Amino acid sequence: MKHTTVVIIGGGATGIGILRDLSMRGVKAILLEQGGIASGASSRYHGLLHSGGRYAVKDNEAAKECIEENMILRRIGKECVEESEGFFVLTQQDDPDFEKPWVEACGRAGITAEQVDVKEALRLEPALDPTIRAVYRVPDSSVDGFRLVWHNAMSARRYGGEMLTHHEVIAIEQEAGKVKGVRARNTMTGEELRISCDMVVNAAGSWAAKIVQLVGLEVGVQPDRGTLIAFNHRFTSRIINRLHQSSDGDIFVPHGSITILGTTSFHADRPDAHDVPTADILKLLDIGEVLIPNLRSYRILRAFAGTRPLYVPKGAAAGRGASRGFHVSDHSEEGLEGMVSIFGGKFTTYRLMAEKLCDLVCQKLGVHAECRTAIEPIIESASPEMLEKAAKYFPVHGVPLAANRLGEAFPVVVEKAAAMKSNPLLCECEMVSRAEIEYVAADPASQNLTDVRLRTRLGMGTCQGTYCSLRTIGALTECNTPFAMSPADNLRDFLQERWKGLRPALWGLQAREMDLGRAVYAATLNIDGAKNEQKN
Amino acid sequence: MNRKTDIVVVGSGIAGMTAALTAAQSGKKVTLLTHGVGSLAISSGSIDVLGYVNGKAVADPFAAMADLPENHPYRLVGEADVRASLDWLKELCGKAGMAMQAGEGNQQLVTVMGTLKPSWLTPLSFHAEAIEDVLRVAVVSVEDMKDVHPGLIIDQLQRYPALAKKEFVKAILPNPIQQAHRNVTPLDIARFVERPEGLQWLKDSLAPYAKLYPVLLLPPILGMKHSQKIWEQLCSALNVKIVEMVSIPPGVAGLRLREVMKKALNEAGVYLVENTEVVRSEVEQGACKALTTVATGGENRWEADSFIIATGGLLGGGIGTAPGKAWETIFGLPLDMPENTEEWSSPSIFGDSLFARMGVKVNEALKPVDAEGSVILNNVRFAGRILGGYDFATEKSGHGVALATGWHAGTLAGKE
Numbered sequence: 001m002k003h004t005t006v007v008i009i010g011g012g013a014t015g016i017g018i019l020r021d022l023s024m025r026g027v028k029a030i031l032l033e034q035g036g037i038a039s040g041a042s043s044r045y046h047g048l049l050h051s052g053g054r055y056a057v058k059d060n061e062a063a064k065e066c067i068e069e070n071m072i073l074r075r076i077g078k079e080c081v082e083e084s085e086g087f088f089v090l091t092q093q094d095d096p097d098f099e100k101p102w103v104e105a106c107g108r109a110g111i112t113a114e115q116v117d118v119k120e121a122l123r124l125e126p127a128l129d130p131t132i133r134a135v136y137r138v139p140d141s142s143v144d145g146f147r148l149v150w151h152n153a154m155s156a157r158r159y160g161g162e163m164l165t166h167h168e169v170i171a172i173e174q175e176a177g178k179v180k181g182v183r184a185r186n187t188m189t190g191e192e193l194r195i196s197c198d199m200v201v202n203a204a205g206s207w208a209a210k211i212v213q214l215v216g217l218e219v220g221v222q223p224d225r226g227t228l229i230a231f232n233h234r235f236t237s238r239i240i241n242r243l244h245q246s247s248d249g250d251i252f253v254p255h256g257s258i259t260i261l262g263t264t265s266f267h268a269d270r271p272d273a274h275d276v277p278t279a280d281i282l283k284l285l286d287i288g289e290v291l292i293p294n295l296r297s298y299r300i301l302r303a304f305a306g307t308r309p310l311y312v313p314k315g316a317a318a319g320r321g322a323s324r325g326f327h328v329s330d331h332s333e334e335g336l337e338g339m340v341s342i343f344g345g346k347f348t349t350y351r352l353m354a355e356k357l358c359d360l361v362c363q364k365l366g367v368h369a370e371c372r373t374a375i376e377p378i379i380e381s382a383s384p385e386m387l388e389k390a391a392k393y394f395p396v397h398g399v400p401l402a403a404n405r406l407g408e409a410f411p412v413v414v415e416k417a418a419a420m421k422s423n424p425l426l427c428e429c430e431m432v433s434r435a436e437i438e439y440v441a442a443d444p445a446s447q448n449l450t451d452v453r454l455r456t457r458l459g460m461g462t463c464q465g466t467y468c469s470l471r472t473i474g475a476l477t478e479c480n481t482p483f484a485m486s487p488a489d490n491l492r493d494f495l496q497e498r499w500k501g502l503r504p505a506l507w508g509l510q511a512r513e514m515d516l517g518r519a520v521y522a523a524t525l526n527i528d529g530a531k532n533e534q535k536n
Numbered sequence: 537m538n539r540k541t542d543i544v545v546v547g548s549g550i551a552g553m554t555a556a557l558t559a560a561q562s563g564k565k566v567t568l569l570t571h572g573v574g575s576l577a578i579s580s581g582s583i584d585v586l587g588y589v590n591g592k593a594v595a596d597p598f599a600a601m602a603d604l605p606e607n608h609p610y611r612l613v614g615e616a617d618v619r620a621s622l623d624w625l626k627e628l629c630g631k632a633g634m635a636m637q638a639g640e641g642n643q644q645l646v647t648v649m650g651t652l653k654p655s656w657l658t659p660l661s662f663h664a665e666a667i668e669d670v671l672r673v674a675v676v677s678v679e680d681m682k683d684v685h686p687g688l689i690i691d692q693l694q695r696y697p698a699l700a701k702k703e704f705v706k707a708i709l710p711n712p713i714q715q716a717h718r719n720v721t722p723l724d725i726a727r728f729v730e731r732p733e734g735l736q737w738l739k740d741s742l743a744p745y746a747k748l749y750p751v752l753l754l755p756p757i758l759g760m761k762h763s764q765k766i767w768e769q770l771c772s773a774l775n776v777k778i779v780e781m782v783s784i785p786p787g788v789a790g791l792r793l794r795e796v797m798k799k800a801l802n803e804a805g806v807y808l809v810e811n812t813e814v815v816r817s818e819v820e821q822g823a824c825k826a827l828t829t830v831a832t833g834g835e836n837r838w839e840a841d842s843f844i845i846a847t848g849g850l851l852g853g854g855i856g857t858a859p860g861k862a863w864e865t866i867f868g869l870p871l872d873m874p875e876n877t878e879e880w881s882s883p884s885i886f887g888d889s890l891f892a893r894m895g896v897k898v899n900e901a902l903k904p905v906d907a908e909g910s911v912i913l914n915n916v917r918f919a920g921r922i923l924g925g926y927d928f929a930t931e932k933s934g935h936g937v938a939l940a941t942g943w944h945a946g947t948l949a950g951k952e
Contacts (some may be wrong), residue, residue, distance in 0.1 A: 487692055492885075
C-alpha cells in the first residue's frame, strides 16, 4: 500500500494543475487518471485561449477571469501558446444591436477590443465572407491543450508529484466520516492498488459526479457534448469568432497547419459520449460557412467530441445557458471530512481553478504556503545552445517543434538522438523523430500507441497515421517497448481511434484518404484477417 | 482535337490496362486515357483472388465463389472467365521475364507487418512456402528503412502457431545510399540493386547470413525490370531461398507489374494518353458518343464505338462522394446509398461496411443497369473498383476483380 497526503482524481488540465500547485507548495500528492493524461475534455476542445470576449456580455466575471489567466499563460506557458490574436466578426446574420453592449462589456472586463476596418480585415483574412459588417481585434490565442497539461505534469514531477495513468478509482475508503484512502484498478493489467491519504481531491471533470457517487453523495455535474472538426488546412491566420450571443459553430481556431471549428452543445447522458453524429458535423459546416464561405472545399482531418463538465446546481439553466464558471465543493458540509471536489470551469482558467482549490486544501491541511503558479514558468525554455546542438540530429524545422513539445525533456532527447546512429522522422506530417517517440514510449504514462500519439502528435497530421503508425510500432517493437498489447493490436487500436473521427464525415477528400488506409492495412498487410490467426 | 478509335478505355490500374490489352489483342484500335499511375503504384503486385468470405479464411477461392452474393463481380463474369484472365496474365508476365505462379490453393505471403496475407498468382520471389521446411530464418532489412523492422516482423510472425518454434534472426544491412533525414524505401534500394554495383552490394551483404540461414526474408528490393533474374542469381550464388515480403507504398512489385503491362500496351499498339482527365461525356439515346479530356494544351475529344470505364473507387477517383451522396464520376451515375452517412459504414474500421461495396450496378456484360436491370448505357462497360458488390480490402480480392472484370470487358468489347 502506498501512502500520500492528497490523492487527486483526474488527469486533465485541472487535476494536473492541482498536482503541480500542491507539489510546488510542498504537499505530497498522487494523481490517478483512468485513461491517458489529458485524454478527456482537456484535449477534446478547440484549443482556444479565451480573451474572454465570448463571455463578456453574459458573464462578465468569467470574462475577467479569462483575460487575466490568458495574460498569465502567455507568460508561464509560452511554449504552448501561439499568440495568434482573434477577430470578432459581425456577419449579415448577426444582430447589429449586440455590437455596442459587447464593446462596453469587453471594456468592463479589461479586454482590449479594437475595431478593425472591414477592408483591412479582409486583406488580413481573405477567407472571410466579404459581406461582413464589422470586425474587432481581441487578444485571443491558440493553446495546445495536450502540451500544456504535459508540461504541467513534468513540472509537477520535478516537484515530487506522482501520477498513475490508466488507473480507475473504484472506491474511496472512509472511517468515522473521514476519508482514509483510495482504491484503484489498473485498467491495463487489472491489478488493484490501495493508497492511504488524508485528503481526496475530485477533479474528474465530466466524471466528477461518478466519483462523488462512490461516497454516496450527489452533485449537479451535467456532461454536455461539444463536437469539433479539424481541417487539414489553415485558412485563417487568426482565431475567428462570431460577434453575437455565444452559439454553436462560431469559433475557428488555427493551430500550426490545421484549423479547428467548434462547437456544438448537446446534453449527453454519459461523460464519455465521444461519438460524433454526422448531424453535428453538417450543422457545424452550415454555420461555419457564414464566416468562411469556401469551408466545404477543405479536407476534414477528423471530427471529435468531448463533454464539458457543466456545473448545474438544482434549478439552474443547462447547455448554453449554464455558467462556464467553476465551483469548489467541500464535502465536509455534507458530513464527509477530507474530500473536496471542483466542478465546471474551462481550460483557459485551469490554473486559477487549481489555485483556489489548493488554497482550500492547504487551509484544511494547515499548510501555509503561497501559490506560485502564476509567476513561475511551467517549464524552462530550451537554451539557444541546446537548440543549436539539436539541429545536428533533427531536421531544422523540427527543432523548435520538438523543443516546445518536449519541454524539459528536450535535452534528454537531444542526447538520446546524438547517441543514435541516425534519428529518422517517423511522423513526417508533425515532424516527430524516432528519439522523441522512443523517449515518450518509455515513460510509464505511455501504455499504448494512442498515448504516444497524444503526447507527440504522431499521426495527427495529413496522413492520419496511414504511414507513420506502422513504422512507429515497428521502431517501438524493435527497441522492446513493454506494451501490454501486441504490436498488431496496438496498430488496430490506433487505426480504430482514427476511424472513429473520420467515419461520421465519410465523404470527399477524407473518404479518399481513408480508402488508402484500408488499402494499406487491410488489403496489403491483412491486419484484419490476421487478428484471428495470430496470438495477441 | 478530335480523335476516333474503336474503343476508349479510361483508367491505368490493372482493370484499365487489362481491358485495353485484351481489346487490342482482338484486333481493335484502342485508346487508353489515364490520369494518375493507378493502384499498382501502391500495391503488392500479386494477384489476390479471394482470401476471405464474410471474415472466414478461404483455402480455394474458386470453390468459395459460390458463397459470394449474386451481384459480386466474380459471379457476374463467371469462374471460367476469372480463370481465363489469370491464365492470360500469367502468359503475359511469363513472356516478359517476370513469371507469376499460383499454388495449390491460396498462398500465404509474408508482409512487413509480420502478418501472412492470402494471395493467388504471385511472382516467384514472393513464394514463401520455403519457410515451412526450415528451422532457421533470417529477417533482413536495410539501415534507415523506416517501414521494415525485423523485430516487429519476427514478433508478429511468431504469433502464428505454425511459426512459433522457428528460429528467426534480425539482419540489418548497411545503407548503401546515404541521404540525410530521408526515408529510404524499398523502392530506392530496388532501383539501386537493378544496377550491377547494387547487385554486388546485395550479394556481399547477404553472404554471411546465407551461410547460416537457409531462408532469407527480404523487403521487396530485388531490382525492378530484372527482378526475376536477380532473384534467381542471388538464390543460386548464395545457395539460399530468398523470399520477398509484401510492403506498403511505394509498391515495388506493383510497379514491376505496371512496367510489364505498359510494355505490352506499347507492343499491342494501344494509344496511351497519360496525365489527362475526363471532364465530360456525350450521351445520345442511351449510348456514349465521346469523352472530352483536359490536359495541359487544352481539351481533346475522344470518339469510339464503345467505352470501358476503369476509373477506380474512392481512392482512384471513379467514385465521388458528398454528405449522403455517391456517384460515378464520368457519367454522373448515382450510386444507391443511404442519406445518412452514419449508415454507410460499420463502427469497426474493418467491419462490414456499405461504402466498401458501393459502386456501379452492372449486368453480366458489365454494362450499367438501373434498379429494374435495364441497360442505361448500351456501349459502356465498367471494370475494376468502380463496380459495386465487393469489398477489396477485407476480401483480399482487389487485383483479382480488376483483372477478371478488365479481361471480361476488354474481351467482350473486342468481339463486337
